[in-house]
Amino acid sequence: MPATVVRETSRTHRLRWSALAVLALGLFIASLDNTILNVALPTLARELHASTDQLQWTVDAYQITYAGLLLVAGGLVDRWGRSRTFLVGTAVFGSFSLMAGLVGTTGLLISARALMGVGAALLAPSTLALVSSLFSDPKERTVAFALWSGANGAGGAVGPLLSGVLLEHFSWGSIFLINVPLAVGIVVFGFFVLPHSRPRPVAGGVDYLGAVLSTVALALICWAVISAPGLGAGNVLVIGAAIGGLSLLAAFIYWESRVPAPLLRLSLFKIRTFSVAVGVSGLVTAAGAGALFVLTQYLQFILDYTPMQTGIRVLPIAVAMLVGAVSAPRFIDLVQLKVTVLIGLLCVGIGYGWLATTSDSSAFGHLLPGVVLFGLGAGLLVPAATQAVMDALPPDATGAGSATNTALMQVGSALGVAVIGSLLTARYRGVMMSSSIWDQLGDLQSVALESVAGAARVAEQLTAELGAQLNQLAGHAFVAGMQISLLVCTIAVFAALIAVFVLYPRDRRF
Incomplete structure (x- = not known):
């Protein structure tokens, strides 16, 4: 072996834990931006006059490009080089985080979020590939993967609280600008501590x-x-977009069945355990993203909490998820994988059902059992379902199966926000338009229909009595939309529970 290769190998081994810290921080900020925006949604509605539709897109733009490009980014890792792909992805993510923090319109913010998703898609698969190559000792490898997984989960859990802290002291742009120095630090330190082998x-x-x-x-x-x-x-545009999207989806499936090196290995879905496992993971991720989209707005619009207070009150979800995740291995040993998944789904379903009973007069204490059950169930479910995915795969398909599971979870998040947000919006608008005071709003009706924040702006232009009635009506309409959207989440989770119970006998590993 040439002396230069020996020196590089020795250096890589010596710096492996420093490299892991850089990779974990990169994955942390990518995961962070899945949830950090939620607490800021009411602030965006007030300061940028964003409608509910626009709020959905600020969340979904990131999810769509992240999910859509995750698989192709995985294919670029070996072609570009693992470290190069990671550093380029981090630089793209940081650059457009700067753009997102400085823009002044929702259109530009949505565009910046979409481009941030491109960076996240590049950096995320590189981290797992690098961790796998850096650690060969079995004990160190187990610790490294645990830290890698913990960084991924911690980002999503910390997002709402960090958002609340930043919004308490700074403008809404700070939730994106915080990524910039972190990204710069990752690129600079990563250049020195990551291995730079030539692409294969x-x-x-x-x-x-x-x-x-x-x-x-x-x-x-x-x-x-x-x-x-x-x-x-x-509407013609809505129908056209739906037909176009479904047609392209069909074309994608057809193309993947013909192309020599597909993004999505369709043959994996012939494995029943794999199909159900990724389906459950995607469904619960969708419901969780949709529920968080609704709950963070409820806490601020209806209960009148500040962003900081909202972040603190979302924290029990993260704590419960941590407890569930720590308990999952023990549950799997005691009752096996299938029963653990069923218990997780049951907790999530009951939690959503409880939250769906929220009324106009409910306080945070009413929400608490529901959010704790949801968090505990999700914490149990995600590790168990992920293990079910990996257990179902043949040895030569673990990489493709893992990437597919991650991508479908991101797709679930995007669709969850879209569907749950739209159910909320439809019900909100229906209640508003059926009210006895609706005709008195005149030309201001369209603004009141945008969101609760829009109704509040309209109320300021009305008489005191009519303004108070409108604010009360908007709150009632939002809660009605929240109830129906969370009820749909409940039904979907219990449908998944029944499917798992029926399709998999007790003596199987899921």
């Missing part, structure tokens, strides 16, 4: 067409779902 030659090309088809299909479907309450389900 890889047979076959990257499935760019598959990436375009899947991303555009998801974007069109989300647009149709989000726009339907405002434009009407029978």
Whole structure:
């Protein structure tokens, strides 16, 4: 072995834990931006006059590009080099975080969020590939993967609280600007501590067409779902977008069945355990993203909490998820994988059902049992379902299966916000328009329909009595929308529970 290679190998081994810290921090900020925006949504509604549709897109733009490009980014890792892909992805993420923090319109913010998703998609798969190559000792490898997984979960859990702290002292742009110095530090230190081996030659090309088809299909479907309450389900544009999205999705599936090096290995879905496991993971992720979208607005619009107070009150979800995740291995040993998944689904379903009973007069104490049950169930469920995915895969498909599971969870998040937000919007607008005071709003009706914040702006221009009635009506309409959206979450989770119970006998590992 050449002396230069020996020196590089020795240096890489010596710096492996420093490299892990850099990789974990990169994954942390990518995960952080899945949830940090939620607490800021009411602030955006007030300061940027964003409608509920626009709020959904500020969340979904990141999720769509992240999910749509995650698989193709995984294919670029070996072609570009693992460290190079990670550092480029981090630089892209940091650059457009700067843009997101400085813009003054919702349109530019949505664009910046979409481009941040491109950076996240590049950096995320590189981290797992690098951790796998850096640690060969079995004991160190187990610790490294645990820290890697913990960084991923911690980002999502810390997001709401960090958002609340920043909004308490700074403008809403700070929730994005905080990424900039972190990204700069990751790129600088990463350049020195990460291994820089030459990319290996890889047979076959990257499935760019598959990436375009899947991303555009998801974007069109989300647009149709989000726009339907405002434009009407029978609107030509809504129907056209839905048909276009579904057609592109069908074309994507057909293309993946023909292309030599597909983004999505469709043959994996013939494994029943794999199909149900990724389906459960995606469904629970969708419901969780949708519920968080609704709950953070309820805490601020209806209960009148500040962003900081909201972040603190979302914290029990993160704590309960941590407890569930720590308990999951013990549950799996005691009752096996299938029963652990069923227990997790039961807790999540009961939690959503409890939250769906929230009324106009409910206090935070009423929400607490529901959010704790949801967090505990999700904490149990996600590790168990992830293990079920990996257990179901043949040895030569673990990488593809893991990437598919991660991508479908991101797709679930995007669709969850789109569907749950649209149910909320449709019910909110229906209640508002059926009110006895609706006709008195005149030309201000469209603003009142945008969101609770829009109704509050309208109320300021009315007489004191009519303004108070409108604020009360908007609160009631929002709660009505929240109830129906969380009820749908409850039904979906219990449907998944029944499917798992029926499809898998007790003596199987899920």
